Amino acid sequence: MNPHKELFMLDDSLSFLNFGSFGACPRPIFExxxxxxxxxxxxxxxxxxxxxxxxxxxxxxxxxxxxxxxxxxxxxxxxxxxxxxxxxxxxxxxxxxxxxxxxxxxxxxxxxxxxxxxxxxxxxxxxxxxxxxxxxxxxxxxxxxxxxxxxxxxxxxxxxxxxxxxxxxxxxxxxxxxxxxxxxxxxxxxxxxxxxxxxxxxxxxxxxxxxxxxxxxxxxxxxxxxxxxxxxxxxxxxxxxxxxxxxxxxxxxxxxxxxxxxxxxxxxxxxxxxxxxEENDWWTVAADCQRMVREWAPRFTEALGVASHAPLSSDWIGQMFAIPFPTENPVALYRKLVDHYRIEIPVTEQNGHTFVRYSFQTFNEESQLEQLLDVLKNERR
Ligand SMILES: Cc1ncc(COP(=O)(O)O)c(C=O)c1O
Known part of the structure; x- marks a missing residue:
């Protein structure tokens, strides 16, 4: 069990892959x-x-x-x-x-x-x-x-x-x-x-x-x-x-x-x-999470048959990766991901490209990325 997981107050019924939008506050900071x-x-x-x-x-x-x-x-x-x-x-x-x-x-x-x-x-x-x-x-x-x-x-x-x-x-x-x-x-x-x-x-x-x-x-x-x-x-x-x-x-x-x-x-x-x-050696935590983000990026692009929108290196990719994922209705896909699959993750459109962007934070597990990949394979048209 990840020792940092208990520090966050996130709803367990959602797979939270969107730290990027509004963060989440650990208990000691919230107190x-x-x-x-x-x-x-x-x-x-x-x-x-x-x-x-x-x-x-x-x-x-x-x-x-x-x-x-x-x-x-x-x-x-x-x-x-x-x-x-x-x-x-x-x-x-x-x-x-x-x-x-x-x-x-x-x-x-x-x-x-x-x-x-x-x-x-x-x-x-x-x-x-x-x-x-x-x-x-x-x-x-x-x-x-x-x-x-x-x-x-x-x-x-x-x-x-x-x-x-x-x-x-x-x-x-x-x-x-x-x-x-x-x-x-x-x-x-x-x-x-x-x-x-x-x-x-x-x-x-x-x-x-x-x-x-x-x-x-x-x-x-x-x-x-x-x-x-x-x-x-x-x-x-x-x-x-x-x-x-x-x-x-x-x-x-x-x-x-x-x-x-x-x-x-x-x-x-x-x-x-x-x-x-500082007390929790957060630069090491962040480096581990970022390694995970970059390790999974090519798994998503290869399995979904899409080209990455940038080189998959630390020059371009940090603690989030935007998977290029063609969809005609990003809003409907987002709602389905939250309501049906219980995955909190943003789906956005920019300049005619659509992206599903995962963040990886210390409380996330690799299994959540595995589930996301299965779901996206399912939803691919
Ligand atoms: C690039 C960028 N700028 C600004 C913001 C912040 O926006 P807001 O002022 O709505 O919190 C965000 C939030 O995600 C962002 O990604």
């Missing part, structure tokens, strides 16, 4: 979360105006150490969409100028960019990356061939959602810098799936979730802004942090942290999540 909520209820005024704020500073310190960034360049936000929206809404870009991205981006971020591009007249240009991806060089060639003299900003996922691919963000950031372009990275899936050092990576702006692979409670995410980009970044909500009566030494922090009444408990649980991962 810490509830303790913060009890402290809040015991003394709402003291907590929201003082105790919680002091604890938030400690929590940002711990997150900064974990992510390789000064705490003063990080703020907590509820989810990656929130961070992405704050950036896109106040981005200093003129009508006619361009943002370069890929055709592999997450639907919510795609919608955010499209909304503001239409409203403000800038161009949101998707480099058409063709699948299967054959090599890093070819990927970079396809990406940069969509750039032009109007491109001012580069935006892309560190790890994509539907296709579950690790993208070569290091190379893209380095090249964008040479070309004088601003870099914005959607790292929703990265923390605790891949080692991350934000200062070394060098993106101008980076956001990610703590409630996915870091296993913090839902509603814990972060926005990183390098010091040179903080001045233009408006908070989504203007509140007491603007012309604060009790300013800190950082406008970035005052603006983005003072957000009206809210429960900081999920943010405050981040140090416990980091401690939990």
């Amino acid at each position: 810490e979360y509830q303790q913060w909520q009890r402290k809040l209820e015991a003394s709402p005024v003291q907590f929201i105006t003082k105790i919680g704020l002091d604890a938030l500073a400690e929590s940002r310190e711990a997150l900064g150490k974990y992510l390789g960034a000064p705490a003063r360049d990080l703020v907590f936000v509820t989810n990656p969409s929130y961070a992405g929206n704050a950036i896109v809404k106040s981005l200093p870009i003129q009508a006619g100028e361009e943002v370069l991205t890929t055709n592999l981006e997450y639907g919510a971020m795609d919608r955010t960019w499209t909304y503001y591009a239409e409203k403000r007249g800038f161009v949101y240009r998707k480099a058409p990356i063709s699948l299967p991806i054959v090599s890093k060089d070819e990927f970079l060639k396809q990406f940069w061939s969509a750039a032009n003299e109007k491109t001012k900003v580069v935006f892309l996922s560190h790890i994509t959602s539907a296709t579950a691919l690790i993208l070569p963000v290091e190379e893209i950031i380095a090249e964008a810098k040479k070309r004088g372009m601003l870099t914005i990275i959607d790292g929703a899936h990265t923390p605790a799936m891949l080692p991350l050092n934000l200062q070394e990576l060098g993106a101008d702006l980076y956001f990610g979730a703590c409630h996915k692979w870091m296993m913090a409670p839902k509603g814990a995410s972060f926005l990183y802004a390098s010091p040179s980009q903080q001045a233009w970044l408006d908070p989504l909500v203007i509140s007491w942090g603007f012309r604060s009566a009790t300013p800190s030494d950082s406008l970035f922090l005052d603006y983005h942290q003072m957000n009206g009444t809210r429960d900081y408990s999920a943010f405050l649980t981040v140090p416990a999540a980091i401690r939990f991962m």
